[in-house]
Amino acid sequence: MPLTMINKVSAIATLSLLITPMSFSQTLDEALHDIIQNNTLTGNPIKQQQLSDIDSTKAQLGMKLFYSRALSGNLDTACASCHHPMLGGGDNLSLPVGVKSEKPSVLGLGRQRKEGLPPDIARNAPTTFNIALWQKVMFHDGRIESIGPSQFTTPDFHYPQRDPKAGENLVQAQARFPVTSDREMLGESFAFRRSTQARRASIAARLAGKSPTLSALPKTVTHYWLTAFRTTFSAPEATASQLITEQSISELLAEYQRSQLFIDTPWRQYINGNTLAISEEAKVGALLFYQGREKGGYACANCHSGDFFSNEKFYNILIPPIGPGKAGKNGVAVQGQDFGRRLVTRLPQDNYKFRVPSLLNTEVTGPWGHNGAYTSLPGIVKHMIAPKQMLQQYNPNQLKQKNIPVDNLKTRVDLLMKSNPNSFVKDKDYRTEDVEALVTFLKTLTDPCVKSRACLSPWIPNNESLTPLQLQGTDLDGNKH
Ligand code: HEC
Ligand code: HEC
Structure with missing residues (x-):
């Protein structure tokens, strides 16, 4: 017919x-x-995009960073707080709750701001699933945009100027921003009158054990990160400040996220x-x-x-x-x-x-x-x-x-x-x-993997590998992490 x-x-x-x-x-x-x-x-x-493999050492370290609250000013919010695989790569909320959450370890509908304050972030947290497949723009308003081969404009520059520090791909360019947001991860006091670059640098410096502005992390924790970065970048002699930078952090976060392919x-x-x-x-x-x-x-x-x-x-x-x-x-x-x-x-x-x-x-x-x-x-x-x-x-x-x-x-x-x-x-x-x-x-556009805890487990760190600062959350099955 x-x-x-x-x-x-x-x-x-x-x-x-x-x-x-x-x-x-x-x-x-x-x-x-x-x-x-x-x-x-x-x-x-999949077209020409750069993809990655969850089994690679970089994606593995990226995963640890993604679940770590050490990337937030007050050690209360991780990327995974708003983008958890068991919550469809998002948070199951209409509007996300970042810093100043009542119980930072709680994810999903129970996640609320302190003292019943209304959500203060305007937009829904999009899924990180298949994030590598975007070719042009990140964010609901496309404020990160590809403007040429490995060239991106970002909110750090007037649209559509190139951000020379944006990194290798859209996902890396994006990963440099949540840590600078007072409402998502940083917290107001740290954001006050400081450039976005200074904000992300101080988060990286604290992870490297050298922060003049943020409360220090315990030595065992900074030692953990240094060892992990040295192994991942095959640089056993390098110092923490050489290895743990906002650039390497965003690169690793992107490697992890770009491995989330569910097609x-x-x-x-x-x-x-x-x-x-x-x-x-x-x-x-x-x-x-x-x-x-x-x-x-x-x-x-x-x-x-x-x-x-x-x-x-x-x-x-x-x-x-x-x-x-x-x-x-x-x-x-x-x-x-x-x-x-x-x-x-x-x-x-x-x-x-x-x-x-x-x-x-x-x-x-x-x-x-x-x-x-x-x-x-x-x-x-x-x-x-x-x-x-x-x-x-x-x-x-x-x-x-x-x-x-x-x-x-x-x-x-x-x-x-x-x-x-x-x-x-x-x-x-x-x-x-x-x-x-x-x-x-x-x-019929759902990959069955995204509904299965077992299938998603490579993208969720297991308890043994958690550092003391990792997200403690409850997933859709009611399992505690
Ligand atoms: C408080 C919740 C929250 C936290 C924490 C958070 N995000 Fe997001 N994320 C959002 C929201 C909301 C947006 C959409 C914002 C917009 O479009 O204006 C977003 C957008 C994104 C996007 C773009 C998705 C797309 O489809 O364009 C990626 C990728 C992403 N976040 C990764 C991260 C990473 C990596 C971290 C940690 C460094 C992180 N997020 C931390 C809420 C959060
Ligand atoms: C004119 C372009 C256009 C057409 C035609 C269109 N959409 Fe959309 N759709 C959009 C835009 C833009 C959004 C996001 C709007 C927003 O968030 O403000 C969207 C959002 C959606 C969403 C929500 C996805 C999410 O992650 O939040 C679904 C589901 C959807 N559309 C399905 C459909 C279906 C089914 C049809 C046909 C009946 C359709 N759309 C027709 C542009 C379109």
Whole structure:
């Protein structure tokens, strides 16, 4: 059956009652075959990126650093506090909690700020899974961007100037920033009136046992790190200050994160010829995802394109404006607004635009949206179909996390509604069964490994190798680390 005949997938679904299930499935397979060819999908999202192996010595040391609270000013926050493999490479929160957490060892929904303070970070912690596969931009607003071979612009320089210290790849360029953030890891007192470079240098110096500004680490701990760095860099004679630098720390953190590759999905198997790898409902969902609106689909792949499911561009897609909002440099957030990409480029047309996320493993990376406004997959999918309608009827009661700022929500929503999003954003009425099919399709983009503690264990340090300062947390299974 040629594609043009499939005007409405639901029409086919009705038809399927009349024809044998086998031939319905074949019809879907044929239509999807054309789509896969037209979109040149291979199921493999790896292009030219630098990858790494979790068994390498650098990734192993990077893992220890990633889980160590020694990278935070007050020894209370690790990268893993907000990006834990058992929490989908994120934290399971709409908005993360960094420094000043009530119980620094607690991860996930129980993680709260001290004294019931509201979350003060504007954006949802994205997954670190498949982080190596981004080719152009890091962060929801793309403030770290590739501007040439091994050249990156970062917030340390005016956009789009090159940051000569950014390192070898996007992930390393990114890893230099959380440690400089007063709210994420550093803490206000250490950030005060000090350049980002001075901040990261003092964190590195403390790890090397030589910090003039931060409280010292016990000798046993600094000795542990020195030995580990010497082994990893095969430099038994080198001094701590030579080896333990902000550059080597970010390199190692990147090596660890770039090994988090989870791309063996049922969808990929399907593309590679296993027609039984995904269900009939998922196939209907795939058609809805890829087909244009004129054919009854939702054209999701206009933005979530290719095998990585992102064109790495920015759109204002009217995600409900909850949370503290984000101010530009020196500014104050207006009515909890977050201007997104505009804060980077300063261009008015970039107002409220955010990067198209990858949808690989999206099933486990919720809450969804740049501020975690949606706490269910059907919710965000409905939003993607009918953004205006969903924005106006947004119900903050769905937030599972306490104390998220939603004051003046109506004013915030009105401001956003006036923002004239690009012409892509057209509401379309959706059928509940379409939402269900799309969700079923999205779940075929999950690598089963990300749901298995055993499979993820290479990316989680075991107790024996923990230094005294490593994260103590409870994962989804309730296991304590
Ligand atoms: C307090 C929680 C928190 C901590 C701690 C934290 N992050 Fe993040 N991370 C975030 C948030 C929030 C963002 C998104 C910020 C934005 O886009 O504006 C982010 C973004 C990222 C990204 C970019 C993801 C993408 O898809 O573009 C990477 C990679 C990352 N963090 C790695 C790290 C590393 C490495 C550390 C430790 C050095 C770390 N994070 C510590 C919350 C945290
Ligand atoms: C115009 C481009 C565009 C189209 C078309 C589009 N999306 Fe999106 N999608 C985005 C952007 C941009 C975001 C992030 C928005 C934000 O965080 O503010 C997003 C976010 C998402 C998320 C949340 C992912 C996460 O990690 O938070 C899901 C799921 C999603 N889209 C699914 C879909 C589906 C399903 C369709 C089709 C019904 C679709 N999208 C159509 C641009 C698009």
